[in-house]
Amino acid sequence: MEFDQIMVRYGEMALKGKNRHKFEQKLQSNLAHKLKKFPLAKVKKTRDRMYILLNGEDPYEVMQTCQEVFGIQSLSFALRTEQDEGKIREAALFAFHDAKQASTFKISAKRTDKTFPIKSQEMNQLLGAHILKNTSNVTVDVHQPDVEIVVEIRQDAVYVTSKKYPGAGGLPVGTTGKTLLLLSGGIDSPVAGYLAMKRGVEVEAIHFHSPPYTSERARQKVMDLAQEMTRFGIKMKVHIIPFTKIQQKIHQEMPEGYSMTIMRRMMLRISEAVAKEQDILSMTTGESLGQVASQTMESMSAINDVTNYPVIRPLVAMDKLDIISISQKIGTYDISIRPYEDCCTVFVPKAPKTRPKKEKAREYESAVDFSEDIKEAVEQRELIELKLQTELKSENEFEDLF
Numbered sequence: 001m002e003f004d005q006i007m008v009r010y011g012e013m014a015l016k017g018k019n020r021h022k023f024e025q026k027l028q029s030n031l032a033h034k035l036k037k038f039p040l041a042k043v044k045k046t047r048d049r050m051y052i053l054l055n056g057e058d059p060y061e062v063m064q065t066c067q068e069v070f071g072i073q074s075l076s077f078a079l080r081t082e083q084d085e086g087k088i089r090e091a092a093l094f095a096f097h098d099a100k101q102a103s104t105f106k107i108s109a110k111r112t113d114k115t116f117p118i119k120s121q122e123m124n125q126l127l128g129a130h131i132l133k134n135t136s137n138v139t140v141d142v143h144q145p146d147v148e149i150v151v152e153i154r155q156d157a158v159y160v161t162s163k164k165y166p167g168a169g170g171l172p173v174g175t176t177g178k179t180l181l182l183l184s185g186g187i188d189s190p191v192a193g194y195l196a197m198k199r200g201v202e203v204e205a206i207h208f209h210s211p212p213y214t215s216e217r218a219r220q221k222v223m224d225l226a227q228e229m230t231r232f233g234i235k236m237k238v239h240i241i242p243f244t245k246i247q248q249k250i251h252q253e254m255p256e257g258y259s260m261t262i263m264r265r266m267m268l269r270i271s272e273a274v275a276k277e278q279d280i281l282s283m284t285t286g287e288s289l290g291q292v293a294s295q296t297m298e299s300m301s302a303i304n305d306v307t308n309y310p311v312i313r314p315l316v317a318m319d320k321l322d323i324i325s326i327s328q329k330i331g332t333y334d335i336s337i338r339p340y341e342d343c344c345t346v347f348v349p350k351a352p353k354t355r356p357k358k359e360k361a362r363e364y365e366s367a368v369d370f371s372e373d374i375k376e377a378v379e380q381r382e383l384i385e386l387k388l389q390t391e392l393k394s395e396n397e398f399e400d401l402f
């Protein structure tokens with residue numbers, strides 16, 4: 001016996017009223033993209049549910065992949081069997097064994113097909129007795145069971161579902177608009193992008209690099225981070241901005257204490273111009289209050305001064321340790337800690353102002369014309385489009401044959 005499908009539950013989406021259709025469609029297509037590496041698996045939508053038909057793919061590998069897709073609240077394995085008492089018993093026992101640690105259970109039979117001769121309550125007792133007979137140290141608990149086995153008797157077949165596996169939560173990526181993520185090579189900005197994706201936002205990235213002060217390796221690191229993030233976002237465009245000229249100009253012509261603030265203001269101006277061009281309505285950064293000199297309240301205010309765009313800061317109130325633990329969970333941490341030179345660290349002043357004033361920043365900037373440099377940086381950007389990589393599993397299976 002083997003599970004032949006996975007049942008997908010999407011709680012929060014049900015709250016979205018008229019949008020529900022759009023949300024379901026996005027979830028279905030995101031799932032289909034993620035499951036490309038399992039060519040036999042198919043996503044199927046019925047009026048009120050979604051299923052993955054496994055068609056022989058490994059249930060546990062497919063389950064793990066589905067658990068990375070936003071918009072899913074929980075999942076269960078399911079198996080389809082005939083309307084035959086003996087087969088239903090066998091299926092219920094098999095489904096119970098999926099919950100390895102369970103010591104209490106409950107059977108919830110639902111008889112949609114009223115022509116089936118065994119009533120739901122009778123079915124509960126019958127299947128409960130079968131499981132008790134075939135296990136040890138297990139009891140029934142109808143109030144707070146470790147696992148609930150749902151048995152649905154329909155006209156076409158009987159569906160038996162196993163324990164609930166947690167989904168990634170959130171909303172399907174692509175249902176709540178787009179943001180432009182300022183992606184550095186650090187730990188924070190990939191986590192900020194991940195959290196935006198979790199709320200259904202499609203993320204496009206922008207990175208500032210300053211060759212030859214920053215190396216090819218530093219740039220590759222950012223591309224690797226973006227690639228890793230496609231695990232959740234399916235695809236990601238990355239805009240690489242040549243930033244050397246502007247940084248040199250800041251370094252030479254702006255007071256040292258303000259160079260950090262002014263550099264960030266330039267980044268936001270350029271990002272806004274790119275966002276406008278791409279019809280993106282917000283920007284996202286990995287800033288977190290109080291982490292470094294550039295992340296004081298005064299500093300954020302002085303930097304934010306250059307744009308009317310909403311700047312989303314998902315990490316603003318988070319502790320560094322919590323940010324690190326998310327980055328480990330999503331696979332970006334090991335890339336982020338590779339040693340590298342950041343465009344900011346290369347030109348970083350010895351003593352950046354921790355309480356910069358926006359009036360001062362405006363005054364310093366007004367003495368030098370940056371507008372052409374900003375235009376040039378936007379125009380000379382490089383655009384790279386990344387997609388979720390799907391190595392077909394069959395390659396491994398092929399190896400096993402020899």
Ligand code: ATP
Pocket residue numbers: 181182183184185186187188189190206207208209284285286287291292294295342343344
């Ligand atoms: P991170 O870990 O994301 O690098 P950080 O703690 O190092 O963040 P800062 O260096 O102050 O903080 O950067 C704050 C934010 O500014 C970053 O999270 C990122 O969104 C943006 N940023 C910094 N440097 C760059 C860059 N070279 N390209 C794009 N965005 C950048």
Ligand code: MG
Pocket residue numbers: 184185186187342
């Ligand atoms: Mg950084």
